[in-house]
Amino acid sequence: MSYEDSKEWYVLHTYSGYENKVKSNIEQRAQSMGMEDNIFRVIVPEETEVEVREDGKDKEIVHKTFPGYVLIEMKMSDQAWYIVRNTPGVTGFVGSHGAGSKPSPLLPEEIEIILNRMGETARVASNIEVNVGDFVIITDGAFDGMTGKVTEIDHEKQRLKAVIEMFGRETIAEVDFNQVKEDDSY
Template sequence: MPWYAVHTRSRHESKACDGLTLKSIHAFLPKIETWSRRKDRRKRIQLPMFPGYLFVEMMRADNQERLDILKTPGVVKILGTARGNIPIPVPDEKIEAIRRLVDSKVEIQHYRYPKAGERARILDGPFRDIEGMVVKADPRKDLFVITIEILQRAVAIEMQGFQVERV
C-alpha cells in the first residue's frame, strides 16, 4: 500500500498518530531526539522530525479510509494536488530512507525555511535546481513565492516548503 503525508495541527502530531492507530490505520510519525533547555538543566526529548506532518499507509481509492483519516482529531488534511482532492503518494524509498535515518540515531538538526529576500533553490517540480529570490514566505501555510529569471524576465511561482531550500 502506498504512503501519504498528512498535515496535522501544530503540536498535535502524536495525538493524531495515536488516533489513527486506534482506528487501525498504519501511521508513521518519525521522531528525532534533541536537547531541550530547562531553567535548571538540559534534557533529551523526542520531537517530530517533520513538525506538523506524519505519514499514513492507505489505499488511494478507499474514500472511507480517507474520511476516517480526516475525521481523526489533530488531522488537518492529506497532502495532494492543489485542489486537495487527489492525495499524492510519498515514494516508498523516501519513507524507507526516513526510517533508516531515525533508526540510525544520527544527530539531526531542523533546517530553517528561507525568508523573504533570501536566495533559495527549487528542489522539486519542473523548475528543479533553479535558484531564485524568495519574495514572500509564509511557513505557517507552507507557501513560498519565489522569483526566477527566465530569458531576462522575472516570473514569480508559488512553491510548498518541501520544494525549496535556502542557498
C-alpha cells in the same frame, strides 16, 4: 494491481503540537471501524538529541522531525481516505488538490530515507513461502538467530507469528516476513 490495492505512504498535515494525538486517533478509528486492512502504520517522525546540561548530566530531547506532519501507510480507498481525512486534528493530506481529490503518495526512496533515520524499515514485500507448522529462522530484530514454528500468517500485513523457546518457555514472536527465512533442517 489497482489503485486501491497498493499500500503506500502518505503525509498528513495536522495542527502543530497535535501530531501524537492524531496518530492515536487514527489508530483507534482504524480499529473501531474495521479498517486494519487499509490503514497500517501511523508514524510521527522524531529525532532524539542528547544535550549536556550545566550539571554535566546528559539529557535526551526528542524533536519532531516535521512539526505539523504525520506519516501514514495505507491503501487509498474512498472509505480509508474519509476516515483519515475526518480524524480530529487532521487538516488534510499533503499532495491533495482539494475538492475531495486523492493525494499523491510519497516516493519509495523518500519514505526509505525518513524511516532509516528513525531506525525503521519500509517493510519491502518478501517472497517467503511458509505455511503454518513450518519452521523459520529469525534473521533480524530482538529474536535474531532463533528458530520458531509458524503458528499464524498475515499475508496482508506481511507478518507472521512463530513459537520460539526463550528462557526455557515457549514464547510467541511476531515478525515481518523480511525478518525470517525458511528453516530447511526440520
